[in-house]
Amino acid sequence: MPQTPPEDVRILLFDVFGTVVDWRSSVAREVAPFLARHAPGVDPTGFAVAWRRRYQPAMEAVRSGARPFTRLDILHRENLEGVLQESGLDPAAIDAAELDQLNKAWHRLDPWPDSVAGLARLKQRFLIAPLSNGNIALMLNLAKRAGLPWDAILGAEVARAYKPSPAAYLNTAEILGLAPGQCMLVAAHNNDLAAARRAGFRTAFVPRPTEHGPGQKTDLAPEQDWDAVAESFPALADRLGCPG
Amino acid sequence: MPQTPPEDVRILLFDVFGTVVDWRSSVAREVAPFLARHAPGVDPTGFAVAWRRRYQPAMEAVRSGARPFTRLDILHRENLEGVLQESGLDPAAIDAAELDQLNKAWHRLDPWPDSVAGLARLKQRFLIAPLSNGNIALMLNLAKRAGLPWDAILGAEVARAYKPSPAAYLNTAEILGLAPGQCMLVAAHNNDLAAARRAGFRTAFVPRPTEHGPGQKTDLAPEQDWDAVAESFPALADRLGCPG
Numbered sequence: 381m382p383q384t385p386p387e388d389v390r391i392l393l394f395d396v397f398g399t400v401v402d403w404r405s406s407v408a409r410e411v412a413p414f415l416a417r418h419a420p421g422v423d424p425t426g427f428a429v430a431w432r433r434r435y436q437p438a439m440e441a442v443r444s445g446a447r448p449f450t451r452l453d454i455l456h457r458e459n460l461e462g463v464l465q466e467s468g469l470d471p472a473a474i475d476a477a478e479l480d481q482l483n484k485a486w487h488r489l490d491p492w493p494d495s496v497a498g499l500a501r502l503k504q505r506f507l508i509a510p511l512s513n514g515n516i517a518l519m520l521n522l523a524k525r526a527g528l529p530w531d532a533i534l535g536a537e538v539a540r541a542y543k544p545s546p547a548a549y550l551n552t553a554e555i556l557g558l559a560p561g562q563c564m565l566v567a568a569h570n571n572d573l574a575a576a577r578r579a580g581f582r583t584a585f586v587p588r589p590t591e592h593g594p595g596q597k598t599d600l601a602p603e604q605d606w607d608a609v610a611e612s613f614p615a616l617a618d619r620l621g622c623p624g
Numbered sequence: 625m626p627q628t629p630p631e632d633v634r635i636l637l638f639d640v641f642g643t644v645v646d647w648r649s650s651v652a653r654e655v656a657p658f659l660a661r662h663a664p665g666v667d668p669t670g671f672a673v674a675w676r677r678r679y680q681p682a683m684e685a686v687r688s689g690a691r692p693f694t695r696l697d698i699l700h701r702e703n704l705e706g707v708l709q710e711s712g713l714d715p716a717a718i719d720a721a722e723l724d725q726l727n728k729a730w731h732r733l734d735p736w737p738d739s740v741a742g743l744a745r746l747k748q749r750f751l752i753a754p755l756s757n758g759n760i761a762l763m764l765n766l767a768k769r770a771g772l773p774w775d776a777i778l779g780a781e782v783a784r785a786y787k788p789s790p791a792a793y794l795n796t797a798e799i800l801g802l803a804p805g806q807c808m809l810v811a812a813h814n815n816d817l818a819a820a821r822r823a824g825f826r827t828a829f830v831p832r833p834t835e836h837g838p839g840q841k842t843d844l845a846p847e848q849d850w851d852a853v854a855e856s857f858p859a860l861a862d863r864l865g866c867p868g
Contacts (some may be wrong), residue, residue, distance in 0.1 A: 453801065507768060517801040520776045524751060532764045533776040539798070555781070557712065557761040 389620075392502055393511035393534065395543075395567035396519065399530065399590040400510070401489035404428055410485030414544075415560040416570050418474065422467050425593070430466060433458035436565055439513060439542040449540045450460050451515035457577075479570065486514070492588065497528050498613020505622045507536045509550055509567060544575030566616065570603040577604070584608040584616055599606045632806050633826055636746055637755035637778065637796065639787075639811035640763065642835040643756070644743075644772065645733035648672055654729030662718065666711050669837070674710060678703035683786040695759035700727045702729045719831040730758070731765040734830065740771050741867060742857020749866045753778045755796055755809060757786050788819030797825075810860065821848070828852040828860055 396404045407428035413421045438455040441447040460483055461471040471479065500507055509530050522529055534552055538618050541547035552561045560580030566601050567573050567606040568588040577583050583606040589596055610616035617624075639747045651672035668781065682699040685691040704727055705715040746752055753774050754763050759781040767774055778796055785791035797804045804824030813815050814831040814845045821827050827850040833840055844855050853861035859868075 465698050506708070507764065516776065516778075519750065520800070524775060529785060530776075532760065532774075534760075538760070538782065555760050615779070 389506065389564045390510065390558055390562045392564050392566055392584070393509055393557060393581075395509045395565065395569060395572050396512035396522070396535075396586055397489070399566065399568040399586060400495050401491050401522065401526065402588075402591070403432065403486070403489050404591065404593060405474060406489040407431065407485050414478070414482050418444065419467055422505055423481055427463065427467060428600035431456075431463045432461055435513075436461055443542050443545050447544075449537075450535050452486075452513055453483065453515050453518055456486055472529065484521075487518050488525060489522055491526045491528065492517035492613075494530070494612040494614055498615075498617055499529055501614060501617035501624065502533065502620065503529055503624045505620065506564075511535050511539075511543070511548070513548075544571055546575070546576045546579050549576050549581055553579075564607065569599055574607055578604075582607045584610065584611065584620075586610055586616055630816045633750065633808045634802055634806045635751040635800060636808050636810050636828070637753055637754065639813060639816050640754045640756035640758060640766070640779075641733075642832055643765065643810065643812040643830060644739050645735050645770065646832075646835070647730070647733050648835065650836060651675065651729050654732055655726065658722070658726050663711055664715055669682065671707065673709060674701075675703055678706055679757075687786050687789050690754075692849065693786075695781050695782075696757055697727065697759050697762055698802055700730055704809040720865075725735075726763075731762050732769060733766055735770045735772065736839050736856075738856040738858055740773070742846065742859075742861055743773055745861035745866045745868070746856060746864065747773055747775065749864065750808075753773045755779050755787070755792070787816055790819070792823055793820050793823035797823075817850055818848065821850075826851045828851050828854065828864075830854055830857065 381585070407422040410507065411427050412424040415424055415427060426564045437543065438459055442449055456504055460479060464471045475536055490518060499508055508531040512519055512535045514535060516533050516535070519533045519535060522528070523533070536542045537550055539548050539551035541551060549565070550560065553563050556563070561582065564582035564584055565573060565576035568591060570585070573583040573585060585602045585606040587600055589600055592598070608616060608619045610619050638644055642652065648669065651848035653666040655671050656668040659668055659671060660717055662779060672786045687691055704723060708715045712791055719745040743752055756779045758779060758850055760777050763777045763779060766772070767777070774815070780786045782791055782799065783792050783795035785795060793809070797807050800807070808826035808828055809817060810828040810830060812835060814829070817827040817829060819824050829846045829850040829852070831844055833844055836842070851858060
């Protein structure tokens, strides 16, 4: 398995939810005060997981062409109403401004402990940017709060396509004026890396074995011979020859 | 003239060509070796100014609706062929790869001496991003080379509209999830600020009296009561209450 990328990689593009930040415990923390007020019996982590469960189906409506491109903040807001109903709450009975504020839980996700230090090292050798399905405002607010030192905010809203659609990767490379092979996706998810590789990207796998909590069964190991595999962002910086 | 913005400004959006970077002397420097090879009699600064003269007419074709949105790298490349012909050179007789490389002169512009230090201070209190007519790749490469510490790369390509069209400002605010009044444009050009103000933005004027070389006649003074006026980015940081 080649552990050093070709010399011509210019930019590292990062999956964010799960790879750079811990969405599960962060969303649970953010929804806890809301649930304590409105539904004291509902478990915050369960609520976070149920909210996230609606993420792929909502994007699939866009990927399939059934719906025009719609940014993730809007999909999250729709999904929030669904999960509230699922939890026995009537969204129409709650102040809309309070729900808008709750929806911004996704703008306040904590990075994994190694993310910021690893990105700072990787940035010394490469351009670094998110290639997330999160929209620009979400990614920008999240980065400012967490101190993620991106060179740019790219992703689905810029490419006008949700991963793993090929256009999400190909449009990003085209916008950057780069060949796909000059772009490397860094992700904790084998399916994201597989789609990036099909688009011609280089690939780096950084497993996040607690993304889904204790007992996680998926994405614990590489499913293909990704160009790089590392257990953390600083370890990836070592693999890619970045200064310490 | 109010010198302190309302507390609700969240992001400073910057004009770049002329406001953050010195395009004129930088492009002259970048074209000089090319001209020495192909047209030793042509003055590099004159060539830079002639290239820039084609900038507004090219964007006007997009603003008027005569042409779909086309990123600036492509307009610059077309304009380069025009200015080569104007200089007595046949673009078809020159290797296309050499012209592509020359076109990237606009990715290698030097910041004004105060830009980087001022942005670093402004970034401590505000989100900061370019709102330039330059495309994403151009702005990203320019920022990486010059060390401009942007939080995001915004601008015409993200908004799908060229300044001073209202959509360039309004779409940017909408993408950010902000009201126009939460956005402040920082620019050395009164007409850019006037358009931003019409869109509801706050405004800051930082004159750059040598942008057009010695004898500059325009944009030496504010033409309206802009929300802030400062002679440099660090002075703007002082006005806006940013930590030293």
